[in-house]
Amino acid sequence: MSAIYPVAEIRKIEQAALRDLPPYTLMQRAGQAAAQAALRLLPCPPHSAAILVLAGPGNNGGDALEAAAGLAKAGCEVLALLKTPPSQLPPDAAQALARAQRQGVHLMPPEQFADIDSAQWTLVIDGLFGIGLSRPLDGDWRSLVQAVNAMPCPVLALDVPSGLDADTGTVVGGAGGIAVTASNTITFIADKAGLYTGDGPDYAGSVELATLAIADQYLPAPNMWLNHPGLFSDYLRPRKRNSHKGSFGDVAVIGGAAGMAGAPILAARAAARCGAGRVFVGYAENPPAYDQAQPELMCRHAADLDFSSAVLVVGTGMGMANSALALLTRALDALSWLVLDADALNLLARQPQLQVQLAQRQHAVLMTPHPLEAARLLGLSTSEIQADRVTAARRLASRFNAVVVLKGAGSIIARADGAVVVNPTGNPALATAGSGDVLSGICGALLAQGWPQWEAALAAVWLHGRAADQLVAQGIGPIGLTAGELIPEVRLLLNQLVQER
Ligand SMILES: NC(=O)C1=CN([C@@H]2O[C@H](COP(=O)(O)OP(=O)(O)OC[C@H]3O[C@@H](n4cnc5c(N)ncnc54)[C@H](OP(=O)(O)O)[C@@H]3O)[C@@H](O)[C@H]2O)[C@@H](O)CC1
Ligand SMILES: Nc1ncnc2c1ncn2[C@@H]1O[C@H](COP(=O)(O)OP(=O)(O)O)[C@@H](O)[C@H]1O
Ligand SMILES: [K+]
Incomplete structure (x- = not known):
């Protein structure tokens, strides 16, 4: 499918689907799809990989923790950076954290947050912020993104590179803002315009879509699409x-x-x-x-x-x-x-x-x-x-x-x-x-x-x-x-x- 939805529509689709699904279902699907995408990016067997998972305060962080659980289960060494106290996470993300810890994901002690670049990571997963980003990244978030952007390893962004506006493909905050420069992005439910236009492609890298098996009945008729020959093939005569x-x-x-x-x-x-x-x-x-x-x-x-x-x-x-x-x-x-x-x-x-x-x-x-x-x-x-x-x-x-x-x-x-x-x-x-x-x-x-x-x-x-x-x-x-x-x-x-x- 080539439909693109604005973030406001994705929210509605998500809410409608969530009403009919058991809690935590979509996050599990997103996290599992992300873990599979991460495994495909590894240049080595899972048991030789050291993966840094950056988990933010919302459900994007929940997706990251769910992915962390899947990667630990696959044999990777996974360290998660979570600044938010577990009691303040949204319910699905708290469940993902519990699952990650059961699978052997370690939480990075806060005193190491400033030194994430002192280790050699095989892969970094960016689950800081998704479509819920509401203002420019500043303070510690900014430093964290700066450190990630200086790392030589692949970076897999979940849903959208943190700091990027998923609708416009601009960095939130403009010239003074910052966003994760990902090598790959796995985006959920549907494509977003900002991953493909303006500065978006420089931040998103190669984009993969995971629809999370959302049934067609939840998808409104789109009025935005990603270009591909299927849209004009009737005239290729x-x-x-x-x-x-x-x-x-x-x-x-x-x-x-x-x-x-x-x-x-x-x-x-x-x-x-x-x-x-x-x-x-x-x-x-x-x-x-x-x-x-x-x-x-x-x-x-x-x-x-x-x-x-x-x-x-x-x-x-x-x-x-x-x-x-x-x-x-x-x-x-x-x-x-x-x-x-x-x-x-x-x-x-x-x-x-x-x-x-x-x-x-x-x-x-x-x-x-x-x-x-x-x-x-x-x-x-x-x-x-x-x-x-x-x-x-x-x-x-x-x-x-x-x-x-x-x-x-x-x-x-x-x-x-x-x-x-x-x-x-x-x-x-x-x-x-x-x-x-x-x-x-x-x-x-x-x-x-x-x-x-x-x-x-x-x-x-x-x-x-x-x-x-x-x-x-x-x-x-x-x-x-x-x-x-x-x-x-x-x-x-x-x-x-x-x-x-
Ligand atoms: N619900 C589901 O089942 C599914 C959800 N999915 C996933 O959830 C993602 C959306 O989750 P989300 O709505 O929780 O938003 P998210 O992007 O995690 O961030 C919100 C948090 O960040 C905070 N915040 C914002 N800006 C900030 C800043 N500059 N600096 C600091 N803090 C800032 C904001 O705080 P507040 O603005 O309220 O102060 C809030 O705490 C979506 O992209 C997808 O990955 C999919 O898996 C599908 C199933
Ligand atoms: N960085 C880029 N990525 C993709 N397409 C690009 C890029 N830069 C330019 N283009 C494309 O190249 C073309 C440049 O057109 P235009 O600016 O009118 O050039 P000129 O007037 O010199 O012919 C447009 O089709 C534009 O979309
Ligand atoms: K992200």
């Missing part, structure tokens, strides 16, 4: 034998002011190699005769292009001159499907009347802002966008009646009705000039081939990120991957997905 280039549509990339002629070329090459029947490049100024590396592209002056018969990808390297504004206005007037990127978005941010025109357009639009472009469109700062990427993407989608891709680590795809998808593919190899142009070209190609906007956006973002992941696995990046290198890899992946379906 093999080509009919009896087809021709007209069957796969035209893309016209509009952009390319002086000094930025390469940007639309990247988008256009991506569009051609992702299957558009014909690809035009409409230059704001001085079109080149043709693209030597991809002579299939038809390079023209944008003023000479028919805007009504192609999917228009507008804005890549377009500049902010009056001529660019005129091209954007013409594109918004056209009945064609639109992808708005880069300078098209920057111009829109400056032109309230064009924003009204966009929101009222009959044919909806796909917009691909990076956080700064999103900030300009919403009149906010980039840090305000990054503080809650899901909300920012939803606001843009509803304001402009558009499908919006808020780019950056863990891209957020949002729809005007509030549906959101969080993308788990991609890596910092993509932090290179032109990779956004490639994304807009992929979007254009899928739209030209008849994909609806929502599925086109989901597929384009997933493929773009996955291509970068595969290239990095081959050693092509993260350092020095260039945007153009993504294009053949995306083509390969798209063909593979169609074949596998």
Whole structure:
């Protein structure tokens, strides 16, 4: 399942399930799943492992103590750090503590709390705070997290790395806050957006989901999902034998002011190699005769292009001159499907009347802002966008009646009705000039081939990120991957997905 729920919903699911289950059941399931995940992470047999379990004052601490019991039972040497007096633990966590002690888990004496880094641990389990974190970590908690973050061993976070906001992927307390940097996270009941977007992936590491066998009847209809090909596979259709280039549509990339002629070329090459029947490049100024590396592209002056018969990808390297504004206005007037990127978005941010025109357009639009472009469109700062990427993407989608891709680590795809998808593919190899142009070209190609906007956006973002992941696995990046290198890899992946379906 790929549903993502906000923390408030997870609380409701948990409460509803707990009403129908014997007490302590869910914590036992969480702890056991965590113990199994921990055993899989050990680089040695259990009886050679020394595991430090950090147990906080709430039920996240209870999960950790339950996991500690399971690990001790499996033969590991387990030491638990518990600052809270047992009498102050919630009932389930107190039960987990009793079980851990029966299994031979030792409690660390308080005088050793400041020296946890003096021992060599095989693994640390972070069960300090989960979704109940209500304020930034300070004092002893902060020192503890600092010590864990300096350790070389793997760290398994339970539910969410302590200190991270599970909804937004920001550290609680902002720049002054702190969170556990885990190598792995096992999250319970359902995925949380904050594990996949913004700073979340840097803290959560590799994420595994344990649903705790919660029956479907307790799960409300989601309106947030984790991106995967199942969400767009209906459109991964093999080509009919009896087809021709007209069957796969035209893309016209509009952009390319002086000094930025390469940007639309990247988008256009991506569009051609992702299957558009014909690809035009409409230059704001001085079109080149043709693209030597991809002579299939038809390079023209944008003023000479028919805007009504192609999917228009507008804005890549377009500049902010009056001529660019005129091209954007013409594109918004056209009945064609639109992808708005880069300078098209920057111009829109400056032109309230064009924003009204966009929101009222009959044919909806796909917009691909990076956080700064999103900030300009919403009149906010980039840090305000990054503080809650899901909300920012939803606001843009509803304001402009558009499908919006808020780019950056863990891209957020949002729809005007509030549906959101969080993308788990991609890596910092993509932090290179032109990779956004490639994304807009992929979007254009899928739209030209008849994909609806929502599925086109989901597929384009997933493929773009996955291509970068595969290239990095081959050693092509993260350092020095260039945007153009993504294009053949995306083509390969798209063909593979169609074949596998
Ligand atoms: N219930 C169940 O059966 C299941 C629960 N599950 C597990 O429970 C987790 C949620 O448990 P939880 O609600 O007890 O919250 P948790 O994250 O442990 O922290 C709350 C405690 O921390 C304290 N506190 C907060 N911030 C603080 C700070 N900065 N500095 C210091 N203290 C701070 C807060 O104190 P207070 O804010 O009240 O002062 C309170 O004492 C969830 O993530 C999952 O792991 C799953 O196993 C499924 C079954
Ligand atoms: N750290 C990262 N992790 C995942 N994806 C990233 C990361 N950095 C950048 N990207 C992706 O790379 C692309 C960059 O787009 P953009 O900022 O518009 O670049 P440009 O304008 O140079 O083409 C976006 O799709 C973005 O989501
Ligand atoms: K935790």
